[in-house]
Amino acid sequence: MSLALYGHPFASFVWKPLIALYERGLTFDFRMVDSDHPQNARRMAELSPTGQFPALVDGDRKVTQSNSIIEYLDLFHGDAPPMVPENAREALDARMIADVFDDYIHAQTQRIVGDALRGEDERDPRGVADAHILMERCYDWMEPRLHGQEWATCGGFTIADCAAAPALFYGDWVHPIPARCTALAAYRARLLSRPSVARVVEEARPYRPFFPLGAPERD
Template identity: 40%
Template sequence: MLELHGHLFSSYTWKALIPLYANGTPFTFVPMEDGKPLHQQFCGRVHPGGHIPVLVDDGKVIVEATTIVEHLAVHHPGPAPLIPADPAAAVAARMIDRVFDNYVMGNMQRVVSAHFISRDRPEMGLREEPIAEEVAAGKKRLNQAYDWLETWLGENTLPPHTSLVTCAAAPSLFYADWVEPIGPARPRLGSLRAELLALPPVKRCVDDARPYRPYFPLGAPDRD
């Protein structure tokens, strides 16, 4: 009944996988076809931006990872409180979801994309040298997001796992720390990353993605 189309190394695919794993929701994972450009694949045809992941629920196509989490919360609820029941808490969760997606994940991907010949066609290969200005700008903005989150975490409480925030924060912090380490100066954010990586649904995503680490253009660190 449920199909999730994506790639096991994709941060946004993780975002959709985490709630499925957390709630034990039956689904079929449909991986991308190796060697075939994304725009020629199912997700490229049905997503308005040609992106992954895409959820198919009884024939209905759901695009965008955040919307997939929201859809699962409504149509396939389980023990994991994906969206807080309190409206004010739900607003806060959605705000932090956007912060992780736009300013942590987004700037991490900005640095990674600087290594590709074409941002939209990564299958075209890597540059001999990354675009230095993009790398510097992405890391600067990433550090800005880290500092904001470190302060926010000291003043607020996150919803219990597994929530929309978990789904956004886990892949964002996992990969962002590879690009620009969070460091000891941000103990709350560093602790959150460690806490998230210990969660069974997140650990499953990390382990399933291990075979693809050699493809990380900056070189995957020998940890995690």
């Protein structure tokens, strides 16, 4: 049985395992989860405790959570370099930076976007302001760590970069990278030029009108 990934091409957390799948050159079925595919939505509800994608099905094995899917692919599929380095210290660094991008840029971006989808009487301006502050602090924290580096950590493309790609792609839409963060901006550009990332960007392009804050023309 072939691999099957459940998700939506515009969903930022789905990008992470998609990038890993493309990096490893794996064949898989993409199961679209939307109103036109109710059977996939029902299956997704079974695979995840919250019904949120992504989820990977590999025969009898079912894996949810984007980072876990990436690590599963490292262990059981393909012979490409692992997204989580084999060296324990480097693996710790890669997971740490992935968590930084996930928690302080990616999740905050979703917080801001989610607020824009609420009715006026349900808005959380303080929460949105706090999210912008966290993103700014994370941009500044990452900036010196990227000086002289092609990728986020460990000298190669890792799970940290899988996390950084959607985090910085969408994050820059809602809280633009400041002009002072030249290394971070250059890193984002390198990510978008990597074939696996460029592919997910293009696959998501038809859905940009759904972005509630308005998708910029520049990417």
